[in-house]
Amino acid sequence: MNSAAVPAPDAVPDERVYKHGRVPGNTGIWVGIFCVLVEFLLLFGVYFIAKAHHREAFLTGPDKLATVAGVTITLLLLTSGYCMVKAVETIRADRRRATFGWVVAAILLGIGYPLVKFFEIRWNVAHGIDGEAGIFYTTYYYLTLNHLVHVSWGLMGLLWVAARTAMGMYSSKDYSGLEAAAVYWHTTDVIWLVIFPFFYVLR
Amino acid sequence: MGHAEKIWLTLVGLTAAGAWLAETGHSSWLLAFVVAGLIAFKGRMVIDHYMEMTSANTRIRRVLHLFATLVPVLVLLSHGWSDVLRRLTTIN
Numbered sequence: 001m002n003s004a005a006v007p008a009p010d011a012v013p014d015e016r017v018y019k020h021g022r023v024p025g026n027t028g029i030w031v032g033i034f035c036v037l038v039e040f041l042l043l044f045g046v047y048f049i050a051k052a053h054h055r056e057a058f059l060t061g062p063d064k065l066a067t068v069a070g071v072t073i074t075l076l077l078l079t080s081g082y083c084m085v086k087a088v089e090t091i092r093a094d095r096r097r098a099t100f101g102w103v104v105a106a107i108l109l110g111i112g113y114p115l116v117k118f119f120e121i122r123w124n125v126a127h128g129i130d131g132e133a134g135i136f137y138t139t140y141y142y143l144t145l146n147h148l149v150h151v152s153w154g155l156m157g158l159l160w161v162a163a164r165t166a167m168g169m170y171s172s173k174d175y176s177g178l179e180a181a182a183v184y185w186h187t188t189d190v191i192w193l194v195i196f197p198f199f200y201v202l203r
Numbered sequence: 204m205g206h207a208e209k210i211w212l213t214l215v216g217l218t219a220a221g222a223w224l225a226e227t228g229h230s231s232w233l234l235a236f237v238v239a240g241l242i243a244f245k246g247r248m249v250i251d252h253y254m255e256m257t258s259a260n261t262r263i264r265r266v267l268h269l270f271a272t273l274v275p276v277l278v279l280l281s282h283g284w285s286d287v288l289r290r291l292t293t294i295n
Binding site: 041051075079183187201 | 226
């Protein structure tokens with residue numbers, strides 16, 4: 001979505017335009033997003049420290065994980081995020097049916113994440129990779145399951161937004177709730193784009 | 204093809220490149236640099252284009268850009284100076 005798709009400042013509610021520019025969604029969601037970013041920065045710190053103390057475990061650890069699961073989750077999240085971009089784009093044009101369709105598509109793709117995770121963990125456990133398999137896998141479960149919790153919150157937000165969209169509660173004049181859910185959803189994307197290489201690519 | 208579609212395709216392509224790298228299984232400065240670059244570039248794409256930060260509040264934009272810059276830098280620092288990090292985080 002390019003900047004041209006963003007309505008002029010006078011077309012959005014006054015409370016969302018501040019001295020330093022437009023606030024996508026609402027200010028409340030950004031408090032939550034900044035808390036999530038700080039939380040994951042701390043968790044990444046745990047990863048870096050564990051890696052510094054256990055080089056060998058982090059060198060061989062990724063070999064036993066199913067890369068296909070990590071790649072599938074990445075593609076599901078990126079595509080789901082794309083659907084939310086289209087949802088915001090279509091509500092700006094007051095195409096509410098299309099918006100509903102894009103939000104539902106985002107939810108369906110997003111639900112694929114916990115499903116893939118379920119099968120990935122089953123596969124892991126069958127191959128002896130549980131929480132006690134070593135420091136690399138403990139850190140892997142710690143970060144990925146934490147991320148899954150945040151994705152679950154995002155999915156609940158998207159379900160709420162889908163229901164409100166179906167009830168016709170968003171329009172080109174007022175879609176801050178939908179946009180707030182979208183930016184939170186994209187934040188889970190950004191964090192996964194860090195977690196994926198940490199456990200499946202980096203040695 | 205619209206702008207959002209181009210961004211999505213680029214992100215998918217870079218993910219495929221990451222998957223290919225995962226299969227090489229080597230630990231090197233090159234891999235660390237490539238991974239740090241992928242995190243920074245993909246992160247900025249989602250932040251700037253999906254989250255529309257190019258036209259958003261400058262303070263919010265700066266925080267998100269800082270996140271997408273800081274993490275790759277930490278990846279490189281932890282790769283090259285893991286001994287220092289280990290020493291700093293060892294309780295005697």
